[in-house]
Amino acid sequence: MSPIKTTSYKQLDVDYLIEELTIPEKISLLAGKDFWHTVPIPRLGVPSIRVSDGPNGIRGTKFFNGVPSNCFPCGTGLAATFNKDLLVEAGELMGKEAKMKGASVILGPTCNIVRSPLGGRSFESYSEDPLLSGIAASSVVKGIQNEKVVACLKHFVCNDQEDERKNVDTLLTDRAFREVYLKPFQIAIRDVNPKALMTSYNKVNGEHVSQSTAILQDILRKEFKYDGTIMSDWFGTYSIKESLDAGLNLEMPGPTRFRQAIQTLHAVQANQISESVIDENVRYVLNLVNEGLKAEIPDDVVESANEDPAAGELLRKVGDESIVLLKNEGNILPLSKSAVKGQEKIAVIGPNVKAAQDSGGGSASLAARYKITPWEGIKNKIAEGGNTVTLDYALGAFLDRNLPDVGSILIAEDGEAGIDARFYKHPPGYKGDRFLLETYKLSTSQIFLSDFKSERLEPNDILFYADLTGTFVPDETAEYEFGASCLGTAQVFVDDVLVADNKTKQTKGDAFFLGMGTREERGSIQLEKGKSYNVRVEFGSAPTYTLPDGPVEAGGVYFGIRIKSPAEVEINKAVALAKTVDKVVIVAGLSKEWESEGFDRPDMEIPGYTNQLIEEIVKVNPNVIVVNQSGSPVTFPWLDKVPALVHAWFGGNELGNTIADVLFGDHNPSGKLSMTFPKRLQDNPSYINFGATNGRVWYGEDVYVGYKYYDKVGLEPLFPFGYGLSYTSFKFDDLVVKSNEENVNVTVNVTNTGKLEGAEVVQIYIQAENPIVNRPVKELKDFAKVNLLAGESKSVELEFSIKEATSYWNGSKHSWQSDKDTYKVLVGTSSADIELVGTFTTHSTFNWTGV
Structure with a gap:
């Protein structure tokens, strides 16, 4: 037998292998070997490659007692940076750490749509807006693949709730499907071509995505020209023939549930499944192996943690830029590390003060290599000021759904x-x-033994x-x-x-x-x-x-310990402390017990007695700063009574340091909300159509997801999409808009008119002046982040496709359509704060494929 042909990466000769492999060997390649690996064929030199979760960091191959990892801020926090280059750096760090865990494929990023505040995995996705989602995903994928590691974009498509996720039938119009839910994937495929893609558990319009020829072949392969490998979500395969015919190349995990050798071979021999279908699916699996080999991971790699201080520095930078300042009356922030006159007293109160809410729950969760709590971050910051500010602590309210982890207490x-x-x-x-x-x-003390x-x-x-x-x-x-x-x-x-x-x-x-x-x-x-x-x-x-x-x-066991204390007792202790100090910092919000894969939230409220705690404290001390941690919106019924509100997401390893950096002004906040915060759940456009009813969910808001709905009906949200304050101020002027048949070029001058260095995000929205179909009032089409010294001005230039900027999906023609019209270019700092307006004109109506 002649040797396998190779390249400099010791690449497999796929054509040669397809000729040499037996049908049983080919069938064996179409499902995983185990939870994390593909099947090898030693006879022909085909190795096994390893995959690993994920979106918030690279777990490795162990749920139980695994090698600790660096935890990144959650997806909605990453997108809140609005910093394309920084997200590429984050992706590169993910790629480096994947290789340290022996994984050549990362199961992420997640770029589903944050359709509702209640979605259990909303924190893991990026945004309500398809363009921001697509650009964030593209940036992270680019970074991962810069390290020669495969990014597996997920979950394709409409996996936007946890309720009955394996059987729910997502019903929606073709236009919403194209413009909102497919769009982030289309952008990432167009711009960076992720080498792998994971299908979702759910059905779309009556058929499971993992076996839909219409979606996987007609749209993904033919229209989007996607040439990467398609794998199932874990246990998200539902058939033998249908999934193979549709081009679900790889069933995960292994050992297979559906593609057993005897049954599949029998179907091939009975001519129910064409051998050419087997070959085509095998080709994509071998392509994935080839892509995995480019990472050049040794066969004998031992999983290790990345303890390079540079990793922590990057995580801190990403976390700093993700945090959003939502309110700052009277410039109560930033706080001072040292007292100017006498000694200032600060109380830090709340259930998240001494807890490290690094991530949401489920497969995105991992054992972080270290965690900085808000208490530790704030205490260390005060120490930098010479300890002339004193700190006191009170719990104030319990947050835990179950008794808390005591691994750090015993x-x-x-x-x-x-x-x-x-x-x-x-x-x-x-x-x-x-x-x-x-x-x-x-x-x-949260011990999951699935791989003991x-x-x-x-x-x-x-x-x-x-x-x-x-x-x-x-x-x-x-x-x-x-x-x-x-x-x-x-x-x-x-x-x-x-x-x-x-x-x-x-x-x-x-x-x-x-x-x-x-x-x-x-x-x-x-x-x-x-x-x-x-x-x-x-x-x-x-x-x-x-x-x-x-x-x-x-199996597994979770056990915990907590003082048994009535809610009013803990609130009274906190109130008594608040009376004795100059300022109060309350750190509250959610945790992975409340926001997690596996279930959706029942409402938008912060659970327990946190809201009552805040209400009581503001009665005795007006100088209250609330820091909220959650991956998606919660309600703030006390907002009018507190002068400052900071949204800090689930912040990864460095969450305590990043919160302290923003509170004390070592980082001037520049994050922008990656989704709209409604005043109440009933205002959200998905409110009456969220969750499964008799196994179905209707996306009744159509294309009006997030800010597009609030704009359309004239409903003011609590905080708009793209919103975020700074400790300095900015001015936009000198807008110039130019266009040709291919592109729109926008130039705007940005000046820091305040006294501190800071960064602002230039957001560009497009609005059709005379739409012939019902369209959103405006849609985000590009953005850029610019850092400026006090008094400094910079010219920001952005260029984007005129077709992308003006088109909508025409279902009757089954194509994208750009209408002859005049279009407004709206330049602002959020979807609701438009500073400058320009225009451009198109001179003909045309249809196109979207690629």
Whole structure:
């Protein structure tokens, strides 16, 4: 047999391989080998390549006890930077870290549309606007692929809610499909050609996307000219023949559920599936392997964390630029690090002060290499000022849906923070040797064991037990709650006293991001301040689960501890503190327990008693700055009563430092909202059509998503799309608009008229003066971020396609259409704040394909 032909990257000769591979070998390539790898063919030198989540950072191949990663700000935060070059840098860092985890394919970015504030994965996407979504995705993909790593753009398409996500039928007009939901993918394919694309779980207009010939072949392959590999979302394949005929090249994960050798070979032999269809799908899988080989990752790579300080510096820069200043009455911000007269007192209050809300939940979540809490960031900033400002803290209100992770609170046997974990073959009380399997020191009490392995267990044996232990020292004498939810069974003991029982009484709940586990069971016990207590959790894996339809994975357990205190007590403590200080910083919002893959939010409210806390504090201290952390909008019923509001998203590793940078003016805020914040949920255009009804969801707002709806009906939002304040001021003038048959060229002068260096985003919207069809009032068509010293002026020039700027989808002609008309060029700082207006004219109406 002749050797495989290679290139400088040791590329596979795909044509040669398709000739040499047997049909069973070809079929084996059409699904993953396991959760993270493609199938190798050693006989012909075809290697396996590795994929890894993701959108917020590169997890690697382990859910349990994996190598920690750097966590990036969430997708909506990345887009809020409105900084194309910075997002390329972020993508390059993702690419570098993928190689350190041995992954040549990153499962991201996510560029679905933030259709509703309630979407569980809204934080993971970029924007309500298709152009901003497409440009943000293109920038991140470009950075990833600059490192020769494959970016897998997802989830194609209309995966904009979690409710019944695997079976929901998304119903929408062809125009909305094209102009809003396909558009971000089309932009990224046109501009950077991501080498892989992941299909969504849902149906579109009656057919699952992963087996839709109309979408995957007619639109994606033929119209968009896409030549990359198409893979399913995990367990998002629903057929053998239909998915192969449609060109779903790779079923993930493995081992296959649908493309088993016997059944698929039988369908080929029966001429139900053409061998040419098999070959074509294999070609794209081998192309993906070739693209993966370009990263030149050694076969024996050992996953490692990126501890380069430059990574943290970039994450801090991205986080700084993502933060949006929404209100700043009386210039209460920035705060001073040092008191000018005497000693200034600041209280930092709220459930997110000493918690690090680095990301939303689900597959985008990961074990961050480190996390800076807002308390740590603010405390360190005060230290820079010589500690002439004093800080005090109060919790004020609980946020946790379940009891909080105590990995950083418990003390392990080595005297450091952590949890000792011992895994056994036999349960506690076993009369004989329990047979120790493995020992670990863990940094979290949220333990998901889907990929737990032990060489001392038989293959496929998922029955085992674990004792999880640590010492707890209370901060105050009080009653404390202990609790656990699980995939399996769990009991929590304090000094050998059973306190919480999730073994003999179990109730179905939504623990774990796929909603497979039990409800958290709690118990309480009185503890004394400063005394050491031994905490032990006895866990049994999935086969011990007592409820029907139990998990097939090895299981997992989440356990936590919290002081048991009535809400009014915690609020009163915070109010008493607020009375004694000059200024109050409240850090509040959501967490990954409330905003996550697997479920949608029930409403836009901040859960618990946070809003009541803020209302009570502003009664006793008018100098309140609220920092909100969430990946999508929440309501602010107290907004008129507080002078300052900062929106900080889920901020990744550096979230505490970035919040402090903005609060104290070391970074002048320049972020802009990547979606509209409505005054109330009922104002959102998707309000009456969000979520599944009898397995269907109707996108009734059509093309009027986000700001396009608010413009159309004349409804004022709380904060408009693209909005964000600065500590300085800017002026736009000298607008010049030029056009030809191909492009529109816009030049505008931007001046920093304030006293501080800062950055402003020039946003360009287009409006048809005499539309012959119902169109949005205006649509974002380009943007640029410009940094200016105090008093400095710069000329900003942007050029974009006249066809892209003026066209809409004409369903009757099945093409894009640009009408003869005069178009306004609206230049502003948000969708609602237009500073300058120019015009250009087109002289004919024409139709085109969109590429």
